[in-house]
Amino acid sequence: MAQRNDRMGAFDAVLYGIEGDPLLRSGIIAFIVLDGPPDREKVTERAERLTRLFPRLRERAVGNSLSPAPPRWETDPNFDPGYHVRWRRLPRGADDIPAALAYxxxxxxxxxxxxxxxxxxxxxxxxxxxxxxxxxKVHHSVADGMGGLAMSASLFDLESDPGDLGPMPPAPVADPAGLIDRFVQAAAFEAAALQETAVGAARAYVHAARGLLTSPIDTTVSGVRTAAAFAAMIAPPGGPKSEWMSDRSLTCAFNMIEVPLEPITRAARAAGVTLNIVFVAAVADAFGTYHRRNGHALSEFRVNMPVNQRTPADAVTGNHWVPARFVLPTDDVDATARLAQLHGLIEDARQDPALELSEVLYKAMALLPAALTERLAAALMKGVDVAATNVPGPPVGVYLCGAKVLALVPFAPKAGAAINIGLLTYDGSVLLGINSDPAAVRDPDEFAACLEEAFAKYAV
Incomplete structure (x- = not known):
């Protein structure tokens, strides 16, 4: 049974609460291509099992706009798995994968x-x-990319017919809280949150005081750097760096790319960098190329990238990451020079001391009135040109209810950016999902071609 006081974490609450602005909707999508239709009976059984293994998928978010307490997760007394799983056919004559991506x-x-x-x-x-x-599709407040993949793994098998999966786990029992209970829970949460903040502030003060006594110069320098980094993190970035791609709309355009994994990892090893660095380098290359080809050359662009903070002890549900925001150059250089250029920049951004304070910032935002939280989040998110994220997927081929998975492609929400590019590795391939805003990216197919060309420079 879900706990009545199982409230959203700070990140989850902000991602849920900012959707008063529809440009900031945060649905995560996994697009899965199968070699044949999955078995309908098995899909029904597997979806039921999934929601019992992860009860969050049977819970609705319940909040009160007049309360600063984050929404609470509560088992839906009217849960109907048939509502959430739908079978569809594309129009006759539709162009296969492009039509499925459009859907x-x-x-x-x-x-x-x-x-x-x-x-x-x-x-x-x-x-x-x-x-x-x-x-x-799952809401970002339910899980981040890593958590969503972990949950969806329960849909997959290592063979087409895995046999008996064992007894069905028990179903959560709905026990919605009454009005008085909700007020009591909210008051208890707010008191605990204030106490936690006060204790945290006191600990930080004691730590800083001790540091000043034992190592005054290092502590002062570190404090100044952290304060400056935090000020930069919360400062509204202004408009996107690309004025040509500054318009935003509610519409999404999906493109997917598949490239071999082994040449990319070989290039990363040769350069002494990670796959993530190669990914960001290819994105920078494509963004610059797309602008130059259309007569809108620019020198730099702003990127938002989640930094994974998940530990083995963390629950699959919820968000366990902090956002890193940084500016990258788009000058026309060769692949080797770009990797060397970006390595230090990205590592510095991932180790920014202000990232440790992100949880404090988001806890504060979660307790603000929804309209103010939405305004602050919009100021931080809409000035981004590109969001980028990568998630490791299954290293071997898997099956879904009897059908083999040919491709597993992530599509992250635009979240105020012109483009969000998701990368997932699967069975020897790098699969990229490009979620672009047609109001900003006039020709999504051309941008996808630029990104494919960019990756080809590293696949040597």
């Missing part, structure tokens, strides 16, 4: 029904060569 993009455009649990699955059948596509 997924429309799902990305749409908001959830907030009176129900915040996830849904669409299964598209009758694609070319008998293939099918599965579109799994």
């Amino acid at each position: 997924a993009a429309r799902m990305g455009d749409q908001d959830f029904d907030h009176s129900r649990p915040l996830w849904e699955i669409a299964i598209l059948t009758d694609l070319a060569d008998g293939r099918a596509a599965v579109i799994y």
Whole structure:
């Protein structure tokens, strides 16, 4: 049974609360291509099992606009798995994968029904060569990319017929709180939050005082750096660096790219960098190339990238990351020079001392009135040109209810940016999902081609 006082964490609450501005909707989508239609009976059974293994998928968010306490997760007394899993067919003559991606993009455009649990699955059948596509969408407040992948792993098998999965886990029992209980819980939460903040501040003060006594110069320098970094983090960045791509809309355009993994990892090893550095380098290359080809050359752009903070002890649900925001150059240089150029920049951004204070910032934002939280988040997010994230996927091929998974592509929410590019490694491939705003990216197909060309420079 879900605990009545199981409230959203600070990051979760902010991601949930900012959607009063529809440009900041935060649905995460996994686009899965199968070699054939999944078994309908198995899909029904597996979806039921998934929601019992992860009860958050049976819970709705319950909040009060007059209370500063974050929304509470509460088991939906009207939970209906059939509402969340839908079977669809594309129009006759549709162009296979592009049409399925367009369907997924429309799902990305749409908001959830907030009176129900915040996830849904669409299964598209009758694609070319008998293939099918599965579109799994979950709200970012439910889980981050790593958590969402961990939950969806329960849908996958290492063979087409895994046999008996064992007894079905027990279903959570709905026990909604009454009005008085809700007020009591909210008051208790607010008191605990204030106490936690006061204790944290006192500890920070004692730590700083001790540091000043034992190492005054180092402590002072570190404090100044952290304060400056935190001030830069919370300062509104202004408009996007690309004036040509500054418009925003509610519409999404989805493109996907697949490139071999081994040449990319070989290039990363040769340069002494990570796969993530190669990924960001290719994004910078593509962004600069796309601008130059269209007569809008620019020298730099702003990137927002999540830095994973998840530990083995963390729950699959919820968000365990901090946002790193940094500016990257887009000058036309060769692949080797770009990797060397970006290595230090990205590592500095990932180790920014202000990132340790992100939780404090988001806890404060979560306790503010929704309209103010939304305004602050919009100021931080809408000045970003590109958001980028990467998640490690299954290293070997997997199956979904009897059908082999041919591709597993992540599409992260635009979250105020012109483009959000998600990378997932799967069975020897790098799969990239490009979620672009057509109001900013006039030709999403051309940008996708630029990104594919950029990766080819490193696949040597």
